[in-house]
Amino acid sequence: MWRKEDGNPQPSPEASSGSVNPANSRGGSTAPPVSGKAAACVSQGIKIKGEVTGSEDLFIDGIVDGKINLANSVLTVGPNATVKAEITSRELVIRGRTEGKLTASERIQIWNTARVQGDLRAERISIEEGAELHGKLEAGKASNSAPLADLVGQKKSDSNKSKDPSAGEQKTASGAATAGAD
Numbered sequence: 001m002w003r004k005e006d007g008n009p010q011p012s013p014e015a016s017s018g019s020v021n022p023a024n025s026r027g028g029s030t031a032p033p034v035s036g037k038a039a040a041c042v043s044q045g046i047k048i049k050g051e052v053t054g055s056e057d058l059f060i061d062g063i064v065d066g067k068i069n070l071a072n073s074v075l076t077v078g079p080n081a082t083v084k085a086e087i088t089s090r091e092l093v094i095r096g097r098t099e100g101k102l103t104a105s106e107r108i109q110i111w112n113t114a115r116v117q118g119d120l121r122a123e124r125i126s127i128e129e130g131a132e133l134h135g136k137l138e139a140g141k142a143s144n145s146a147p148l149a150d151l152v153g154q155k156k157s158d159s160n161k162s163k164d165p166s167a168g169e170q171k172t173a174s175g176a177a178t179a180g181a182d
Contacts, residue, residue, distance in 0.1 A: 044080045052085075061096070071105070079113050092122070 039057035042048060046062035053069045061078030068075060068087045075089040081096035092104040094114040102108060104122040112130035121138040 039074070039076070042081075044078075077114075079111075 039059045040054070042058070042060045042062045042064065044061045047065075048063070049065045051067045051069070052058070052064065055070070055072055057074040057076075058068075058070055059076045059078060060081045060083060062081060064081070064083045064085055066085050068083075068085045068089070070089040072090050074091040074093065075087060076093040077083050077096045077098050079095045081098075083097065084099045086101045087098075088103050090105050092102060092108045093111070094102075094109070094116055095111040096113065097115045099117045101118055102116075102120045106122065107124040107126070108120055108122040110116060110125070110127045110131045110133065112128040114128075115132045117134045119136045119138075120133075123139070123141055125137055125139045127133060
């Protein structure tokens, strides 16, 4: 049997927390709190055509066609996604279909469920066994010197000049490598 206690009622745990939400005290509804770590999401069934820019992490599991610029953030292309875009991000994780010029300042990670077509450029690139990849890869820190194709051509012509006619073999400095030898 329930019996009413005499005296002052104890406050509920919500009231004793010390923080008061002004919207609740007026009887209005409040928006849910936003986590600083939560990624924005383009879910399955959503199609975006155009330019996407921002400074937060983004998860795409729908269709995006255009340009994506998240220079300081992580972009994840989900397993159900189809993305045809020029992408610039800090990190890029690909689990679905992706086509275009893909640039990440730190790394690109390609899962075994990924189907990628295009040019990829990042400091680090990892590709799981089973992934499908068609295109050009550039990995490593960008140098301020001549493009790689110029360096390869230069090494090849330099190595042709350094042949010793008596031995018939190429001479290379210790630690030097000859790229593009025929």
